[in-house]
């Protein structure tokens with residue numbers, strides 16, 4: 001008789017796995033490659049930003065006091081500078097300097113007049129401007145340190161490096177960025193039925209979609225995948241490939257062969273490897289057969305062969321380990337509340353993770369509707385899913401309109417044309 005497995009709750013399974021997620025050593029990488037990594041150190045401002053008072057406009061640097069007695073004030077244009085240049089003299093009374101956006105305010109000047117607001121004329125080969133209103137000290141200046149102060153922590157250790165963080169890194173001179181190193185994650189697909197994507201279909205065979213799905217899930221999680229190919233359902237072949245892959249990578253993901261079938265060899269392979277099985281049944285659907293084992297501190301994720309189960313198993317168990325290893329203090333999928341968009345009247349003892357799609361309705365309501373064919377074997381629903389609708393197991397079903405929890409899949413989801421009907425002020 002096939003072994004009897006004991007399902008454990010999802011949370012319990014995730015925490016067993018997370019015990020083996022250790023932050024990788026810090027590494028220095030070029031700033032150009034830093035997107036998606038995680039800072040291994042605090043990013044501290046080592047100078048003020050801006051580092052000098054500067055002009056926010058194309059215009060004229062003036063002394064405010066020269067505009068405070070007689071108007072229009074007629075000021076001599078004593079020089080001109082663009083961004084990047086420094087005016088070498090100090091201001092004298094009734095002088096102005098033609099200055100462009102971003103240029104340092106010359107010494108002794110304390111306000112800027114926009115170029116559109118002055119009249120210019122030349123007299124005896126000298127240039128003059130007429131300023132028709134009075135200015136106060138500091139008018140139209142960008143002040144040193146107004147954006148960031150020296151010593152301020154602008155992004156802490158553990159911050160995900162997004163484009164905004166990259167801008168800070170460049171601002172503070174990080175040609176090389178200290179980040180937690182990325183794990184290398186091996187992928188092996190098992191199954192005698194598997195064909196490569198380029199192969200024509202044959203009776204009884206299917207194309208190996210899980211391997212390519214996993215490579216892309218690993219990349220989305222931020223790690224480096226290493227693909228060891230597909231292996232037939234043959235104990236020796238699987239054992240050899242898995243042993244080799246385990247030596248060459250930091251963690252290993254297999255798909256298929258993990259259940260109780262005649263050709264499901266993963267359970268025996270864990271035994272032969274002397275690996276410690278953390279669990280081999282989770283109270284969830286899909287993905288109840290998800291198995292995770294540990295060998296010398298390295299994790300072996302035995303994900304289901306069924307595409308939806310494999311997908312969910314990766315996102316719930318492998319992804320947070322990868323993210324934590326990469327230094328991310330928030331490695332799990334984000335949870336939101338949404339209105340359930342369909343009935344699930346039949347009770348299920350296991351927690352269901354329905355691949356769903358968010359719909360944004362009037363008044364900002366968010367509902368989650370099933371993304372398609374909802375069996376564990378489904379591949380079609382995955383392409384449309386941006387959320388896992390969480391329906392905890394029990395004796396009751398769920399009805400359309402109920403508020404439920406959902407996990408956001410992936411990170412940076414885009415949106416369509418966002419510029420219609422933007423709410424105006426109602427003050």
Ligand SMILES: Nc1nc2c(c(=O)[nH]1)N[C@H]1C(S)=C(S)[C@@H](COP(=O)(O)OP(=O)(O)OC[C@H]3O[C@@H](n4cnc5c(N)ncnc54)[C@H](O)[C@@H]3O)O[C@H]1N2
Nearest residue numbers: 189191208209210211256257258259264289304305306309
């Ligand atoms: N008697 C029982 N049978 C099954 C049980 C059970 O508890 N008792 N569990 C079922 C559940 S739940 C699942 S999920 C599957 C898991 O099976 P395995 O993880 O062992 O995977 P396989 O048997 O190798 O394949 C299952 C299914 O997936 C297809 N597959 C496999 N690899 C790929 C791939 N790389 N790309 C696309 N599709 C793949 C494979 O052809 C099978 O159709 O077991 C149930 N059975």
Ligand code: MOO
Nearest residue numbers: 287288289309376
């Ligand atoms: O592991 Mo299975 O996915 O529950 O259908």
Ligand SMILES: [Mg+2]
Nearest residue numbers: 257259261264
């Ligand atoms: Mg099987």
